[in-house]
Amino acid sequence: MKEFDCADVVPGCGASFRAPTSGELIAHGRLHALHTHGKAEPDMPAVDVAVRAAIRDVG
Numbered sequence: 001m002k003e004f005d006c007a008d009v010v011p012g013c014g015a016s017f018r019a020p021t022s023g024e025l026i027a028h029g030r031l032h033a034l035h036t037h038g039k040a041e042p043d044m045p046a047v048d049v050a051v052r053a054a055i056r057d058v059g
């Protein structure tokens with residue numbers, strides 16, 4: 001299982017996501033960034049890089 005805390009990218013954000021694969025986790029991160037932080041399409045590569053860097057393996 002993979003875990004991503006949005007606070008690692010956006011300090012103060014309490015959102016946390018878990019998914020079986022990095023790809024699914026990045027998809028969650030994209031939706032969250034879009035809906036919660038107003039990040040639109042042009043920023044997506046940067047979002048992907050930030051999310052990928054913050055992903056941790058969890059039990």
Ligand SMILES: [Zn+2]
Binds near residue numbers: 006010032
């Ligand atoms: Zn967030």
